[in-house]
Amino acid sequence: MKRLSLFILALFLLFAAAGIAISANPAETFKKANDLYRNGNWEEAAKFYETLTAEKPLSAELYYNLGNAYYKMNNIGKARLNYERARYLDPRDNDTRKNIAFMKGLIEYKVEDKRNWYLRKLNEALSWLTFQELLLLCLFSYLLLLTVLFVKLLFRRPLLGRLSIGLIAFFAAAVLCGLFKYNLSPDKKLAIVTAASTEARYGPSKEDKTVFRLVEGMKLSIVKKSEGWCLVKLLNGESGWVPAGDIEAIVAFERPGFSLDLKV
Amino acid sequence: MVRSFKTAILALFVLSVLGTVASAKDDDVQVATSFDRRSAEVNEQINMVISIKGANTNVMHPRIPALKAFETYYTGRASNFTFINGRSESMTTFSYVFVPKVPGKFTIPPVEVEVNGKLFRSVPIEIEVFGEPSQQQPVSQPQIPQPTQPAAPVSAPYGPAAASPQPQSADSVPVSTEGNDPNIFIRVTADKREVYPNEQILLTYNLYTRYDTRYEGFEEEPSTSGFWVEEFPLGKELEKSVVQVGGRRYISATIRRVAIFPTAAGSYDITPGSVRATVKEDRSTRSMFDDFFEDSFFSGSDFFAQRLEKRLSAPSLHITVKPLPKEGEPLAFSGLVGNFTIKSSLDKRTVKQNEPITMTIVVEGDGNIETLERPGLAELPKFKVRDSGASTQLLPSKNVVRGRKTFEVILIPQEPGDFTIPPVSFNFFNPATRRYIEQKTGQFTIKVEPGPVGPSVAAMYPQREETKKGVKIESRDIYFIKETFTPRSLFETEVFLAKILGALAFLGTVVWLVFFAMRRREQVLDKDIALKRRIMAPRKLRKGLRDIKRCLASGKEDSEKRFFEGVRRTLDQYFSDKFNLSPQGLTRTIVEEHLNHTGMPQDIIDRMHKLYEQCDLVHFTQSKVSKETMTETWNVLTELIQDLERKR
Numbered sequence: 001m002k003r004l005s006l007f008i009l010a011l012f013l014l015f016a017a018a019g020i021a022i023s024a025n026p027a028e029t030f031k032k033a034n035d036l037y038r039n040g041n042w043e044e045a046a047k048f049y050e051t052l053t054a055e056k057p058l059s060a061e062l063y064y065n066l067g068n069a070y071y072k073m074n075n076i077g078k079a080r081l082n083y084e085r086a087r088y089l090d091p092r093d094n095d096t097r098k099n100i101a102f103m104k105g106l107i108e109y110k111v112e113d114k115r116n117w118y119l120r121k122l123n124e125a126l127s128w129l130t131f132q133e134l135l136l137l138c139l140f141s142y143l144l145l146l147t148v149l150f151v152k153l154l155f156r157r158p159l160l161g162r163l164s165i166g167l168i169a170f171f172a173a174a175v176l177c178g179l180f181k182y183n184l185s186p187d188k189k190l191a192i193v194t195a196a197s198t199e200a201r202y203g204p205s206k207e208d209k210t211v212f213r214l215v216e217g218m219k220l221s222i223v224k225k226s227e228g229w230c231l232v233k234l235l236n237g238e239s240g241w242v243p244a245g246d247i248e249a250i251v252a253f254e255r256p257g258f259s260l261d262l263k264v
Numbered sequence: 265m266v267r268s269f270k271t272a273i274l275a276l277f278v279l280s281v282l283g284t285v286a287s288a289k290d291d292d293v294q295v296a297t298s299f300d301r302r303s304a305e306v307n308e309q310i311n312m313v314i315s316i317k318g319a320n321t322n323v324m325h326p327r328i329p330a331l332k333a334f335e336t337y338y339t340g341r342a343s344n345f346t347f348i349n350g351r352s353e354s355m356t357t358f359s360y361v362f363v364p365k366v367p368g369k370f371t372i373p374p375v376e377v378e379v380n381g382k383l384f385r386s387v388p389i390e391i392e393v394f395g396e397p398s399q400q401q402p403v404s405q406p407q408i409p410q411p412t413q414p415a416a417p418v419s420a421p422y423g424p425a426a427a428s429p430q431p432q433s434a435d436s437v438p439v440s441t442e443g444n445d446p447n448i449f450i451r452v453t454a455d456k457r458e459v460y461p462n463e464q465i466l467l468t469y470n471l472y473t474r475y476d477t478r479y480e481g482f483e484e485e486p487s488t489s490g491f492w493v494e495e496f497p498l499g500k501e502l503e504k505s506v507v508q509v510g511g512r513r514y515i516s517a518t519i520r521r522v523a524i525f526p527t528a529a530g531s532y533d534i535t536p537g538s539v540r541a542t543v544k545e546d547r548s549t550r551s552m553f554d555d556f557f558e559d560s561f562f563s564g565s566d567f568f569a570q571r572l573e574k575r576l577s578a579p580s581l582h583i584t585v586k587p588l589p590k591e592g593e594p595l596a597f598s599g600l601v602g603n604f605t606i607k608s609s610l611d612k613r614t615v616k617q618n619e620p621i622t623m624t625i626v627v628e629g630d631g632n633i634e635t636l637e638r639p640g641l642a643e644l645p646k647f648k649v650r651d652s653g654a655s656t657q658l659l660p661s662k663n664v665v666r667g668r669k670t671f672e673v674i675l676i677p678q679e680p681g682d683f684t685i686p687p688v689s690f691n692f693f694n695p696a697t698r699r700y701i702e703q704k705t706g707q708f709t710i711k712v713e714p715g716p717v718g719p720s721v722a723a724m725y726p727q728r729e730e731t732k733k734g735v736k737i738e739s740r741d742i743y744f745i746k747e748t749f750t751p752r753s754l755f756e757t758e759v760f761l762a763k764i765l766g767a768l769a770f771l772g773t774v775v776w777l778v779f780f781a782m783r784r785r786e787q788v789l790d791k792d793i794a795l796k797r798r799i800m801a802p803r804k805l806r807k808g809l810r811d812i813k814r815c816l817a818s819g820k821e822d823s824e825k826r827f828f829e830g831v832r833r834t835l836d837q838y839f840s841d842k843f844n845l846s847p848q849g850l851t852r853t854i855v856e857e858h859l860n861h862t863g864m865p866q867d868i869i870d871r872m873h874k875l876y877e878q879c880d881l882v883h884f885t886q887s888k889v890s891k892e893t894m895t896e897t898w899n900v901l902t903e904l905i906q907d908l909e910r911k912r
Contacts, residue, residue, distance in 0.1 A: 026749075027748075027749075030748075030749055034745055034747065037745055059749035059750050060749075060750065061746035061748065061749035061750060062749050064745070064746055065745040065746055067742075068742055068744075068745050071742050090750075095743040095744075095746075098743055099742045099743055102740060102741070102742055105740070110487075132758050132759075132762065133758075135762055136758070136761060136762055136765065139762065139765035139766060139769055140765060142769050143765060143768055143769055143772060146769070146772040146773065146776055147772075149776055150772075150775075150776055150779065153776075153779050153780060153783055
């Protein structure tokens with residue numbers, strides 16, 4: 001009996017240790033990659049970071065560090081791509097925003113944003129929140145509205161009427177912002193040019209004439225895909241077809257519970 | 265006698281004048297040649313003026329050297345003669361136009377002028393020409409007419425603008441507008457194409473037009489990324505002139521002059537931007553040159569005339585920025601390129617310990633002085649050194665950025681004694697000589713007398729906010745990596761929270777809708793009493809009957825009394841609900857009236873009366889009633905209600 005108890009205890013400890021080992025892997029791999037980065041082994045560090053992204057821990061810090069590693073390897077396109085992914089996951093991280101601004105400064109082309117000013121301002125304001133946070137905000141404001149309406153049913157007070165009107169307006173605004181972020185804003189269809197340079201053409205063929213040129217690190221939105229080509233659009237309204245292999249979608253991963261299959 | 269005297273006076277006067285004229289020595293004759301520009305594009309006009317000063321007579325037409333790369337036109341001669349205090353002075357000018365046909369660097373040889381039998385020569389002048397060679401064959405002989413018959417190859421007088429370029433000049437007029445209108449275009453010239461970092465390049469924008477034109481400004485600014493930019497303000501009136509390009513006359517106006525300074529070595533293509541202008545396509549026979557002196561370029565006349573908008577752009581300019589030579593580069597190079605001087609001064613030579621001395625350092629010269637940092641001071645271990653501020657003053661100049669930058673440094677001696685403030689060193693690169701120049705100010709000796717030693721004097725001279733240096737960003741790079749990463753579970757918490765809130769929202773909506781419906785129903789019924797009574801009647805009836813039956817089944821002592829009270833109460837409530845009457849004050853007579861009114865048979869009325877009588881009997885007489893009687897009353901009641909409901 002005593003032996004059996006010991007055996008069971010040993011099994012338990014073995015599984016526990018294995019569990020600890022498995023759960024500690026991503027953190028250790030991350031630390032190892034960071035050490036490689038500090039020592040200047042950027043390529044090796046990038047490989048470790050990529051391994052972690054394949055396992056999908058969905059960490060903004062992971063993509064940020066991967067972006068840094070690619071920048072050190074002089075791969076501006078991949079660097080910006082990973083910074084944008086980090087920003088998608090954590091839009092309020094200051095370092096990520098600054099690094100993106102730095103990447104933009106390295107790109108020799110300037111693309112004029114020709115959207116209406118209110119769309120630009122709204123997009124800029126909403127860029128500080130993820131879509132999931134907006135959704136939570138909508139739900140929370142709706143629950144608050146329901147509570148006030150419920151209390152208003154029981155106790156008829158003019159203040160409650162005014163409060164409920166305000167909450168309705170707030171809820172409507174939150175919903176509109178959520179819709180904008182999800183559908184109207186090209187947030188989920190954005191991509192980065194990862195080839196050193198590419199050409200956007202009038203049609204999905206190398207025989208078609210060139211509309212404009214793109215260099216690595218430039219951001220564009222994907223309108224549609226067709227047989228190895230993507231129709232892309234810039235903020236200045238210009239569009240053209242580029243080879244699918246020359247660009248990479250920013251959001252090509254899934255967040256738990258929200259299916260956003262956007263792989264190019 | 266008088267007549268002879270007058271004649272003699274007149275003769276003396278004439279002789280003196282002639283003598284004065286004749287006495288002008290040949291040595292006073294000066295010949296000078298001037299050009300309005302030293303660099304030009306192919307087919308761009310360069311104006312030359314040869315001035316002969318001091319010669320009174322016998323000025324022959326100048327001999328212009330043969331220039332294969334230029335077409336040369338003679339445009340006129342002017343003379344000016346003054347006679348003051350017995351001294352005469354004359355100036356004769358000959359004007360020419362040179363039109364380069366090929367790019368390159370050329371030296372205009374000396375121009376020879378014969379004056380009074382002596383030959384005078386001007387100095388040679390270098391001209392640089394940019395652009396593509398003209399398709400036209402360069403003229404082998406300069407088109408200089410005979411002195412007596414100047415015949416400049418002037419094109420037809422300005423008239424209605426040509427719809428298409430003349431065949432012989434098709435290649436010489438740069439086509440730079442939408443729709444290729446050769447009658448209006450802009451040209452952007454750079455005075456240098458190869459420079460060093462931080463060396464000035466002067467960009468000049470010239471608008472050429474054969475129309476009545478209004479300049480509207482820049483539609484697209486030039487892209488000068490990688491360059492510091494300083495703009496030269498233009499006068500109230502634009503500089504205008506009549507020029508010939510490709511054999512046709514234009515009015516040329518300088519619309520912008522900008523100095524740009526490249527920040528780093530490399531090759532750059534500067535896109536000059538685009539300009540808007542509106543033109544009046546006037547078919548009148550007046551020539552533009554008639555209107556020129558009415559300043560039609562800024563025509564506000566004919567305000568209501570139809571004007572066409574033109575968008576003008578020029579080809580981009582290629583600039584090569586050579587790296588500064590490594591040879592001779594000072595250790596702490598200031599980065600300035602140009603030509604500068606430096607001087608310094610102290611406001612005091614004798615101070616007490618801990619009293620401040622202000623040192624003023626002034627750097628002045630041609631170049632981008634704005635970027636200059638304070639020249640370094642040598643180590644002064646016994647002094648506290650504070651920067652008090654710097655100011656820049658741009659000195660007016662037409663084509664060169666010139667300025668003066670003044671630095672103030674506070675020196676606070678910490679110990680008494682005699683000290684030497686070493687010279688301030690300053691270096692820059694002179695692109696003209698292609699050498700690094702180092703300059704030093706003088707050194708100063710100061711005497712520091714013992715003074716009060718208290719708290720740090722520097723603290724008594726806090727720097728004003730406006731004179732403090734801003735925290736300068738020394739360089740740009742990415743920020744460092746993150747040390748930890750957010751685990752997956754946090755995202756799942758987000759999802760979990762969203763699901764909970766979603767479920768609560770759904771339930772809350774359902775609950776609220778139910779409550780809302782109930783409240784609404786209550787409000788409707790409160791407004792319609794009859795409807796409320798009708799709706800509530802069945803429930804009240806069931807309750808009443810339930811109570812009566814409970815009494816019937818109960819074996820308690822006062823159950824009979826309660827039974828018959830219940831029967832009466834139930835009947836009253838039932839009839840009041842049915843006939844929309846108040847239960848208070850309801851009598852059998854009123855009930856009978858309503859039953860008759862609704863056409864109920866007499867049998868029902870009789871049973872109604874019987875029940876009420878039974879209840880009154882028990883209520884008023886307190887007589888004992890058997891269970892059978894109660895049961896019978898119950899049956900009568902239920903049958904009555906059923907019959908009434910059936911006949912409703």
